[in-house]
């Protein structure tokens with residue numbers, strides 16, 4: 072297995088958003104990536120890729136010849152196409168509180184072959200966010216590449232019900248991918264979440280965090296500044312290459328967004344910017360690291376239709 076990796080610092084500033092199919096239905100191990108939107112290609116010089124005219128899935132950041140057919144690779148800018156992601160779970164009917172493994176199979180959209188190479192983004196090849204349908208369970212983890220195009224992630228589901236998984240990865244020579252999928256743990260589903268506004272200060276493991284939004288009442292389709300104030304100006308550290316990580320999920324789990332700070336300098340204020348796509352209440356998880364300890368906190372933000 073050949074894995075070539077590049078760290079692209081400029082990616083930290085790239086804002087990635089996905090919106091899944093609004094008509095999705097929970098199904099056992101259903102995949103509904105079809106209508107997710109891939110983020111646009113970052114404007115960086117490393118963005119130029121070399122592609123085989125015969126094998127569009129053969130891509131490299133270096134000039135040369137195709138490893139499959141020997142043709143000279145042609146320089147170009149990656150097209151923002153969506154890769155194929157099949158998400159499975161082993162065993163296929165996982166039990167709560169027992170070990171299970173999420174299996175992510177990534178194929179290219181041209182020849183449907185397993186993708187051999189991924190860029191490192193924020194220190195990892197693959198970021199996965201797992202959220203339960205009652206929004207009580209949140210996990211941000213990093214599946215391991217075990218074979219060409221195959222990542223695995225061990226997990227213990229806390230309860231039956233639907234889980235939504237946001238996958239964030241960046242195949243070499245292509246565009247960053249943000250794809251959502253669903254897995255189902257058999258049994259009686261929990262009561263759905265009924266979220267109301269919760270901007271209260273939260274206490275993490277070693278810091279307190281409060282939230283203000285600008286405007287105070289976020290509206291659909293408009294920029295909202297998410298300003299977090301940490302009582303931990305001393306000792307704040309980057310976590311996975313960023314001053315913070317944010318996951319926003321709508322209360323019906325249709326929208327999932329993964330963002331990094333727009334403004335942060337290691338001080339007590341960390342600011343993200345979001346554009347909420349629908350008039351729902353969103354649960355916002357943020358992660359900040361201090362003294363090697365990651366704090367995970369959440370807030371609930373109702374979003375209204377503009378008047």
Ligand SMILES: [Zn+2]
Nearest residue numbers: 123126137140
């Ligand atoms: Zn070729």
Ligand SMILES: [Zn+2]
Nearest residue numbers: 198199212311
């Ligand atoms: Zn991550």
Ligand SMILES: [Zn+2]
Nearest residue numbers: 193316317330
């Ligand atoms: Zn992140």
